[in-house]
Amino acid sequence: MRAKKLKRNRRILDACAETFGLADPLPVLIDSSFARMALRHKVNMSDQLHRLLDGRNLALCTTRCVIKECQLLGPVMAGTLKVLSCLELHPCHHKRATTAVRCLTKALRPVATEPTVDEASSVSASDPNWRPLLASNSERLRSLAHELTGMPCLLLEHGQPLLTGLPADTRRLLAERRLRGLRAEADEAAAVAAAATVDASVLKRRRRRQRGANPLSCLKKKRKRQTEQQQQKSDEVHCNIDNNVDLSSTICRRRKRGRRAGWSRRPWHVRQFIVEQLQQQFLVFITATSPMEVDDDLEADSGGVGGSQLDDIPDEIRANLLRLVGSVDEVESAFDAVMRQPYEERTADMTPLEKAKFDLTFLYGMNALYWVYLRCQGQDPSKHSVRSELDRVVGPMRRVQAEADKARQPRIDVDAAKRFVKAGMWRAAHDKARQRRLEREQAAATAADEKAIGDENEEANLDPDESVEAAGICRVPISDFGNQGFVLRGFLSPGECQRLVDSAEASGGLKPTPFFRQEYRSCHRLVLHEPELARQMFLRLRPYLPDKLTFNGQDDPITSHRVHGAPWLLKGNWEPYCLNPVLRLCRYHPGQHFSPHYDGLLVHDDACRSMQTFMVYLTDNPASDGGATNFLDDGLSMSSLISTTESATESDGTERQRMSAPQSQIICQVHPERGSLLVFNHYRLHEGERLAAGVKYILRSDIMYRRITAAPQSDEKFREALRLQQEAERLESRGQADEAQLISGSMEDQAKEEQLVCRTGLKLRMRLLTAKEAEEYFWVALMPYSWTNRRLAEIIATCWQTRTACATLAALAAWRWRRPVAWLLAGALAPTALLHSLRLLLWLISTRQLPDYARFPEFWCGEGPNRLYGVFLDSAEAGQQQPPLVGTVASLHLDGDTCELQRLGVLPAYRGHGVGDAVCRRLMRLCANRGYRRMQLGTTQLQQYAVDIYERLGFIRTDQFTSIILPGVPIYRYEAELSDAAGPLD
Numbered sequence: 001m002r003a004k005k006l007k008r009n010r011r012i013l014d015a016c017a018e019t020f021g022l023a024d025p026l027p028v029l030i031d032s033s034f035a036r037m038a039l040r041h042k043v044n045m046s047d048q049l050h051r052l053l054d055g056r057n058l059a060l061c062t063t064r065c066v067i068k069e070c071q072l073l074g075p076v077m078a079g080t081l082k083v084l085s086c087l088e089l090h091p092c093h094h095k096r097a098t099t100a101v102r103c104l105t106k107a108l109r110p111v112a113t114e115p116t117v118d119e120a121s122s123v124s125a126s127d128p129n130w131r132p133l134l135a136s137n138s139e140r141l142r143s144l145a146h147e148l149t150g151m152p153c154l155l156l157e158h159g160q161p162l163l164t165g166l167p168a169d170t171r172r173l174l175a176e177r178r179l180r181g182l183r184a185e186a187d188e189a190a191a192v193a194a195a196a197t198v199d200a201s202v203l204k205r206r207r208r209r210q211r212g213a214n215p216l217s218c219l220k221k222k223r224k225r226q227t228e229q230q231q232q233k234s235d236e237v238h239c240n241i242d243n244n245v246d247l248s249s250t251i252c253r254r255r256k257r258g259r260r261a262g263w264s265r266r267p268w269h270v271r272q273f274i275v276e277q278l279q280q281q282f283l284v285f286i287t288a289t290s291p292m293e294v295d296d297d298l299e300a301d302s303g304g305v306g307g308s309q310l311d312d313i314p315d316e317i318r319a320n321l322l323r324l325v326g327s328v329d330e331v332e333s334a335f336d337a338v339m340r341q342p343y344e345e346r347t348a349d350m351t352p353l354e355k356a357k358f359d360l361t362f363l364y365g366m367n368a369l370y371w372v373y374l375r376c377q378g379q380d381p382s383k384h385s386v387r388s389e390l391d392r393v394v395g396p397m398r399r400v401q402a403e404a405d406k407a408r409q410p411r412i413d414v415d416a417a418k419r420f421v422k423a424g425m426w427r428a429a430h431d432k433a434r435q436r437r438l439e440r441e442q443a444a445a446t447a448a449d450e451k452a453i454g455d456e457n458e459e460a461n462l463d464p465d466e467s468v469e470a471a472g473i474c475r476v477p478i479s480d481f482g483n484q485g486f487v488l489r490g491f492l493s494p495g496e497c498q499r500l501v502d503s504a505e506a507s508g509g510l511k512p513t514p515f516f517r518q519e520y521r522s523c524h525r526l527v528l529h530e531p532e533l534a535r536q537m538f539l540r541l542r543p544y545l546p547d548k549l550t551f552n553g554q555d556d557p558i559t560s561h562r563v564h565g566a567p568w569l570l571k572g573n574w575e576p577y578c579l580n581p582v583l584r585l586c587r588y589h590p591g592q593h594f595s596p597h598y599d600g601l602l603v604h605d606d607a608c609r610s611m612q613t614f615m616v617y618l619t620d621n622p623a624s625d626g627g628a629t630n631f632l633d634d635g636l637s638m639s640s641l642i643s644t645t646e647s648a649t650e651s652d653g654t655e656r657q658r659m660s661a662p663q664s665q666i667i668c669q670v671h672p673e674r675g676s677l678l679v680f681n682h683y684r685l686h687e688g689e690r691l692a693a694g695v696k697y698i699l700r701s702d703i704m705y706r707r708i709t710a711a712p713q714s715d716e717k718f719r720e721a722l723r724l725q726q727e728a729e730r731l732e733s734r735g736q737a738d739e740a741q742l743i744s745g746s747m748e749d750q751a752k753e754e755q756l757v758c759r760t761g762l763k764l765r766m767r768l769l770t771a772k773e774a775e776e777y778f779w780v781a782l783m784p785y786s787w788t789n790r791r792l793a794e795i796i797a798t799c800w801q802t803r804t805a806c807a808t809l810a811a812l813a814a815w816r817w818r819r820p821v822a823w824l825l826a827g828a829l830a831p832t833a834l835l836h837s838l839r840l841l842l843w844l845i846s847t848r849q850l851p852d853y854a855r856f857p858e859f860w861c862g863e864g865p866n867r868l869y870g871v872f873l874d875s876a877e878a879g880q881q882q883p884p885l886v887g888t889v890a891s892l893h894l895d896g897d898t899c900e901l902q903r904l905g906v907l908p909a910y911r912g913h914g915v916g917d918a919v920c921r922r923l924m925r926l927c928a929n930r931g932y933r934r935m936q937l938g939t940t941q942l943q944q945y946a947v948d949i950y951e952r953l954g955f956i957r958t959d960q961f962t963s964i965i966l967p968g969v970p971i972y973r974y975e976a977e978l979s980d981a982a983g984p985l986d
């Protein structure tokens with residue numbers, strides 16, 4: 001028999017002996033299924049079981065009822081009967097034979113071990129340690145035996161006897177015993193501490209004793225010659241871990257053999273080990289800190305330590321202790337949840353990706369726990385081999401995450417796109433062209449010229465015969481937009497437009513846009529990836545685009561060029577170089593529209609980004625049918641747009657709500673003309689007007705620009721900071737908080753700041769706080785409240801103070817001159833004043849009780865993607881060491897893919913510059929990049945500045961109510977979709 005197997009069996013039996021004590025000889029109850037198998041495979045039961053069970057003395061026995069049942073089964077069981085008859089009889093007390101299962105179940109029950117006088121047997125059932133092993137090939141019986149005895153069982157598999165593992169209850173019992181042992185040790189330490197001063201050496205010795213290789217390591221161990229002392233030390237560690245479990249070899253074996261059936265049991269030991277170690281540290285710490293008693297139910301209650309003892313511990317230590325106990329509990333319950341189900345069962349329904357994620361997370365979790373353990377020991381885990389172990393796991397985790405991310409980007413409807421291509425109606429022209437070229441070649445007429453034309457169009461998707469060049473593209477300006485917006489009439493030929501429309505319809509992929517409310521956008525869309533078509537359209541467009549755009553970094557680029565972006569990132573010359581190959585084909589039916597918006601932009605990096613929208617109308621829609629593209633004045637409040645939300649009954653009888661711009665806000669209109677191209681800078685507020693009749697199709701893309709001059713040297717640091725910050729955010733949003741922390745840590749302080757220019761050219765420094773900074777800046781969180789407070793006070797001053805003063809004066813007058821009118825006046829004013837004081841009081845109380853207010857540090861400083869992210873703004877006056885804080889904004893994780901914008905506040909002196917818009921837009925992008933799809937917020941009618949900002953940014957009011965705190969003041973709930981906000985930070 002293999003040594004490993006023997007070792008395992010020995011460990012199991014030792015554990016049983018430690019938990020229950022084992023009788024000698026060890027009774028083995030054999031049932032007919034086991035005996036039958038033994039007979040079939042010619043197994044000598046006493047010999048083989050003796051060897052299997054580590055050479056222990058065994059007493060093989062059976063019961064009368066088992067034999068009786070065999071007799072009843074007749075000649076089939078004759079051989080088995082013979083085998084069973086050779087065994088000793090365990091007294092089963094059944095005067096009338098019962099079924100073997102019932103009899104064995106009773107025999108296995110510890111209470112059934114009382115001997116009877118009349119039944120002589122060599123099996124000593126009077127022994128209090130009498131706890132038999134069941135030998136049975138019946139699974140049902142074995143699981144019953146596990147429950148009743150807590151002992152492992154024996155079975156025969158392919159003629160080989162096997163010992164099953166320890167039942168879960170026994171393992172738990174064993175762990176408790178060990179924990180109790182540890183407590184006793186800790187109590188001893190307490191006694192020593194009480195007798196003399198704290199014996200620091202105890203702690204010191206413990207700390208040294210635990211040092212050693214990471215038992216969770218999967219790396220190959222370096223063979224070292226151990227000194228006697230080291231050997232002793234490692235023995236101690238192993239005896240602390242578990243007499244029977246060598247964790248490193250366990251994990252290694254798992255890696256080598258894959259996940260066999262026994263795998264799921266192993267991490268239980270790991271968990272037990274870590275939990276024990278943490279608790280042990282905790283106990284030792286408490287006993288060493290003060291000579292007090294440690295409550296026996298330490299881990300049972302919430303705090304873990306009795307109230308009176310808690311009082312003796314200094315505040316800062318107490319909080320840490322309680323957190324430690326709480327964390328240990330959490331760890332335990334998390335592991336329990338995972339371990340409750342066998343591995344195979346738990347992962348049965350998982351996709352390979354989910355399975356890989358589960359495995360890696362588990363591995364990462366175990367190593368992370370060991371990291372915690374080392375920290376508890378006072379060691380620096382970053383210098384320990386657990387560090388390399390964690391690093392090693394992170395690589396595959398990243399790859400798995402990258403795969404998962406891919407799955408989360410179902411932007412292009414691949415099937416529809418394939419059908420679009422397959423339908424090939426718009427490619428027909430290309431095939432036709434090729435055919436003609438071949439014919440022409442064959443005819444060898446005007447070979448050189450024609451071949452040149454043919455080559456040019458070889459891969460063309462656009463129709464060479466319907467060349468718009470011939471018809472002439474006509475450039476038409478829009479208002480005073482200049483190069484920032486114009487129309488190219490006849491950009492696509494009618495045939496090209498029709499083929500695009502037909503192919504889109506044939507693909508069946510035109511669907512409502514996901515994540516958008518119908519009130520906001522009701523048209524249908526097909527997203528395509530067509531690099532060749534994009535390339536050809538760009539070649540046609542290129543002559544009409546400026547050769548370069550120049551940003552000097554001084555002027556306000558947003559007003560002069562109307563593109564999104566920070567000036568320091570835009571500074572320099574840019575040239576148009578391609579169209580975004582991701583094309584969006586939209587269809588409007590009567591009643592459908594697209595509310596006022598700014599188009600999203602595509603940023604590859606700081607040298608390559610989109611700046612202009614490319615939009616071709618594929619249909620003619622006369623002005624009387626609506627459906628124009630309206631350019632809007634964005635200097636006006638968005639609230640006017642919201643207020644024009646209207647409800648209309650469409651021709652099909654459906655009732656539709658729609659947000660649209662009022663006439664007064666429209667600067668100019670472009671009516672759809674088949675084949676016309678509309679080019680305009682992204683940062684132009686516009687809308688797709690409601691279509692009244694007919695069908696409208698458009699094809700949309702983005703014009704990409706790239707840098708032609710080097711980025712300014714001085715901005716190197718900023719770019720690096722931006723890259724690091726994005727990387728940290730990416731990691732953090734994937735739950736790799738530790739790594740994100742490392743990256744954040746490597747960012748220099750100054751580099752963490754970004755420059756932001758607001759609408760009126762005001763430059764600000766914007767800062768994303770780290771958890772640590774957030775803790776330090778905690779007080780800042782109160783600012784928006786104090787502003788609200790001030791605003792409220794202003795309101796109240798106009799009524800409450802004046803009314804109180806009036807009421808007091810009236811009362812004085814009435815008292816002095818005894819005028820009934822004054823009495824009446826005082827009586828009328830006093831209750832209103834009282835009511836307002838009451839309101840103020842209520843507001844103050846509720847402010848302090850707001851859940852997010854109370855838990856603010858927790859949100860700011862908690863790990864993981866649920867954190868609240870804050871952006872703080874300083875004025876960026878040159879040379880100012882400590883620039884004043886001018887505003888805050890933050891975001892709070894709500895649930896799933898929804899977050900909440902909170903604490904937007906801009907000092908009154910800085911309002912009206914577009915600061916609020918800029919930071920909110922930035923926050924929306926940050927949140928969208930983190931995977932949030934929706935952002936909600938709550939505000940009141942009193943905060944008109946904020947309301948305007950939200951509405952400008954596309955937030956839609958979803959609810960309105962009044963609360964007891966501010967009676968009569970409407971409270972609004974707003975919501976915005978973030979799906980278009982995602983993208984690299986610019």
Ligand SMILES: O=C(O)CCC(=O)C(=O)O
Nearest residue numbers: 594628629687688689700
């Ligand atoms: O349909 C229109 O006229 C406007 C469409 C639009 O703005 C867009 O798709 O982004």
Ligand SMILES: [Fe+2]
Nearest residue numbers: 597598599686
């Ligand atoms: Fe648009």
